[in-house]
Amino acid sequence: MAVPGDRSWWGWGTDAGRLTEAEAGELVARVAALLPGHDLTAHTPPDPHTLDVPAPRVAPPASLAGLCSADPVDRLAHARGKAFRDVIRNLHGDLAHVPDLVVRPRTEQDVVDVLDWCTTTATPVIPYGGGSSVVGGVEPRFDGPAVTLDLGRLDRVLEVDPTSRAARIQAGAYGPALEDQLRPHGLTLRHFPQSFEFSTLGGWLATRAGGHFATLATHIDDLTESLRVVTPYGVGESRRLPGSGAGPSPDRMLLGSEGALGVITEAWMRLQQRPTWRETATVDFDRYDDAVAATRAVAQAGLHPSNCRLLDPAEALINAGATTTGGVLLIAFESADHPVDPWLERALELARDHGGGVLPRREREADAAQAWRSAFLRMPYQRDELARRSMLVETFETACTWDAFPALHAAVTGTAHQAIAEVCGGRGVATCRFTHVYPDGPAPYYGIYAAGRWGSTLAQWDEIKAAVSSAIAAHGGTITHHHAVGRDHRPWYDEQRPEPFAAALRAAKAALDPAGVLNPGVLV
């Protein structure tokens, strides 16, 4: 297995990846300065071996026993995803909803056999990639037994087509292992979600993951050439096609199906040459409205930047160490084929037209973009460190049209601050960045950093989350742009989804999964 052996059972990533004492000390000092008086005592996760995990309520047939683990710590580590609310529950040793077995198929036939067994015995089965869900997507949050189907052993790149630049890849491949296997071919999937190290291709496909890049080929949907899926109804595979108008897209029904319609076992994915030309710049603004207008102008210009990330002043301060009154726009272009200077120059011209001040090139090496990128991959570890110290640290995200953004943003930040006032006595901030930009709208990503009370941070966060989710829904945003629906977003998803589509999806689910065993409670 390509995933590190020292994965944290309770928090993000690996034990080795956690903040060093020096890093933690520096972080704590910063927070202490911002929130004097907050109790920053570090609470320690329980030793998982001492927790009284209930015995499994189901036993596999002998033919599958070799694939199954009933180890309590293994089951604990698969019990939930990696959201703030998951980490908190783990820190408190909360044992609700631990799967009864973790099953690790070695072949597609194993997957078929597991689904057969689960269908026959009406045992819920939760497809599991890297387990990095932040929306309760992999948690058996229901009564009765559950089996977690961990696809991590199906981790190989099976075939590479360098002419069409595509590869057939097993769904359980983690980001780094997948890229390692593509690198000798000079190719890359170039899909880098923040969870890259600890998430899998199958998870990206099932949740419509968004990559790091701001425009064009960044969503896993658009990188998908064909899918292979195992359902209780049968196995299916779409044809490898660069485009097709033959009826509604079969792949688009599985993309985002979150394990409720079938188990994606492999996919032909579109690849790219590794980029060789890169240009980046940072633009500072005095007014946030101007910064938004500049970002919109770049998004609508047909330039297709690889990065077009607008940090609001709070985000710039907290995660990039930059001081700005209106916001900082990080712009980048990259190409495997040609220098990208004309593209960047035009983007900067647009930014200047909207009042942006472009930082001199010599400062770029150590500028906000660099600082922000370094912080990006460490954020989840910092989150864990602060969660242990009674802080509320969590994110949520949406997308809306440019037209709707000012009102949505005002409502979301207003609601967040009001909720922080009510729940945390006003001791906290909300930050915003754009992760992706489209010609018709941005994808704003919000962060909450607030002082909680140990033992209450879960309830405090849930209250804030419900408030901001309703604000998003009321202002036309999507309940999720790339974090998926899972169990946490269901109320707002149900409200957002057109009712005829809900009926169609329920019918499709009943046809493919007649026993209703696939990830029950998700989507349908």
Add this chain to the structure above:
Amino acid sequence: MAVPGDRSWWGWGTDAGRLTEAEAGELVARVAALLPGHDLTAHTPPDPHTLDVPAPRVAPPASLAGLCSADPVDRLAHARGKAFRDVIRNLHGDLAHVPDLVVRPRTEQDVVDVLDWCTTTATPVIPYGGGSSVVGGVEPRFDGPAVTLDLGRLDRVLEVDPTSRAARIQAGAYGPALEDQLRPHGLTLRHFPQSFEFSTLGGWLATRAGGHFATLATHIDDLTESLRVVTPYGVGESRRLPGSGAGPSPDRMLLGSEGALGVITEAWMRLQQRPTWRETATVDFDRYDDAVAATRAVAQAGLHPSNCRLLDPAEALINAGATTTGGVLLIAFESADHPVDPWLERALELARDHGGGVLPRREREADAAQAWRSAFLRMPYQRDELARRSMLVETFETACTWDAFPALHAAVTGTAHQAIAEVCGGRGVATCRFTHVYPDGPAPYYGIYAAGRWGSTLAQWDEIKAAVSSAIAAHGGTITHHHAVGRDHRPWYDEQRPEPFAAALRAAKAALDPAGVLNPGVLV
């Protein structure tokens, strides 16, 4: 109604648009030179008023009578699409499968009422946009009565959002009327299928239409921000979103649903500024393999040309009047924001690297690209003129990966030539152009021009079509890249579609259209 009143009941477009006598004479002379001895007698379509169209078998309720036409010629004109096989049947006065009524709703409530009536009485209803289907999509090819639901009166742009560059448009709007209403805003949908003049937004959405441009925002799928649909189950509307990861895309289930799941009544569509910068060039090749390699290089370079149309030697000769041994590549870039010279120069560099000879710029004004574009919109009228003169003139299209293209192309052209040999004594040619190119493959579009026998041309074409369709399927292509499935492509569509998806689609159809009245025989 924005569609011209002199629409041809039997052939393409309008009576006024048909070839002039001089144009027809020139065309006939060219064909006579290529196919000496072919009988080019012009057969005349019957006077539709003299045809014995059966009386309607259904009568609408009084509340809907004002929307209904039982006029025989009106019904004849709605009886089929505009494929070669439709034109031939019309020329022969074939009266099979004429709808009993043409219903023209004025409001969405009218659509609801018509579906209610059809569901209650189990009367099949065929949603109809411009009627330009070339795959039997609008033809009531079944026993028993049928109602055609012509959406042409729902033809307005209802709302424009200039900030997000989007508009809410009724589904019955024809291309020119839609663009006329957007022009005062400086915006364009910029979706130009060959059928542009005689097809509607709703038709484009229901068939996943492909526009004229070779890359990026050209497919109607990608231009769609949200959809509003009437189904027997109820009315639904997706939220306006630039992107969303909330479950499988509701819109993608309706895009390509060909009237089988519901009637799309309006959509929010993504718009663009009207382009102001344009650069075009023409590249000539000695070898077709080199031309394909050059096209692939451009498609994979991340340059996103607006045009990247590779004509093979036969296509270049017949439709652009150009002589080439290896092929002609038409490349164009356009932008509303910036000059596009660096993009074009890099594309031409790639073409030269693969043995292409770039025509000098001074010749570009009157070069093959220009000739080809003029011919493009006249092609369907030429097709009709030749169909009347016992010629087989028809097209088919697919998409495949670059890897698969050489074998697919050899098989398709080989099969076409063999079929022309068997069916037409070898008197004919097959041509190929790429209409769209993707990083992972091209969309080849084939034309057949062959000498038939009057009275047999339908059967002759059907034989050729079946042979090439099977060749496409055997070599991994899609049965349609942008012509849709309709009734003509069903056997190959059923073979191509993954069986679990077919089951899901059947279930979705049963949920939304429990009486099975919506366009029966299409997709499900």
